[in-house]
Amino acid sequence: MKVTCFFLAASATAGNADIAAHLIVADSSFWSNAAKITGSADAILRAWNGKFDKAMDDAFHMCTSGSYVDHDIIWECGKKVTKMTFNKNPNFNLMGRYAASQFAQLDNNGDGKLNFAEFKRGFAGFFSTVGSTLVDIFDADGNGVLEGKENNEMHFGLNNIWDEFSSDKNRELINPILNTWIGSDLDKNVDTLSKAEMTEQAILQSVPYF
Numbered sequence: 001m002k003v004t005c006f007f008l009a010a011s012a013t014a015g016n017a018d019i020a021a022h023l024i025v026a027d028s029s030f031w032s033n034a035a036k037i038t039g040s041a042d043a044i045l046r047a048w049n050g051k052f053d054k055a056m057d058d059a060f061h062m063c064t065s066g067s068y069v070d071h072d073i074i075w076e077c078g079k080k081v082t083k084m085t086f087n088k089n090p091n092f093n094l095m096g097r098y099a100a101s102q103f104a105q106l107d108n109n110g111d112g113k114l115n116f117a118e119f120k121r122g123f124a125g126f127f128s129t130v131g132s133t134l135v136d137i138f139d140a141d142g143n144g145v146l147e148g149k150e151n152n153e154m155h156f157g158l159n160n161i162w163d164e165f166s167s168d169k170n171r172e173l174i175n176p177i178l179n180t181w182i183g184s185d186l187d188k189n190v191d192t193l194s195k196a197e198m199t200e201q202a203i204l205q206s207v208p209y210f
Helices: 005-010 016-038 041-048 053-063 071-084 094-106 116-138 149-165 168-178 195-209
Strands: 068-070 113-115 145-147 192-194
Touching (some): 041 116, 053 195, 094 116, 113 116, 116 149, 116 195, 145 149
16 A cells, blocks of 8 residues: 555645654553563564564674673664664664663563563564554544554654654655555555554564664
């Protein structure tokens, strides 16, 4: 499903107040979702059934050449991701802040490190939290999926947030992602976007950075 240039041009862009409002809702929703969803990480991984194993392996080895990540390694890895994405807001580091807040829940053996299996739980928790949060922000009727105008509002909202926090140098990479729905249709209904589908899109959109 592609958003046409005509439709993009015909739609009003969000002002700074709209961007700020979306970010306030996003921040509140993200952290309220994080602990609950991370606690279900094992079930999420079982449901994925190996679908994103390569993405998880690539993400892990982007962060470390060793066999584990710790607080400092994953914080620095998050800074690297932020520099490639929201580089106008270097303190954003959502990945690093998520890991810091959920580390104890992810560190099954309590050794202060995340091995690959524990990192995978964090990957599942993080991206599922992102996917759920994006639906929560734009789900005006509260039915748990984005449809119709909600889909369009989400798309334009993300474009405007990106413009606010990322420099032009990142546009060449991100434009194809923001201007195209890239193949997540788990329920075989192209007119709706569920939290699971949004999670899948968030992962697919992140793969170029791993």
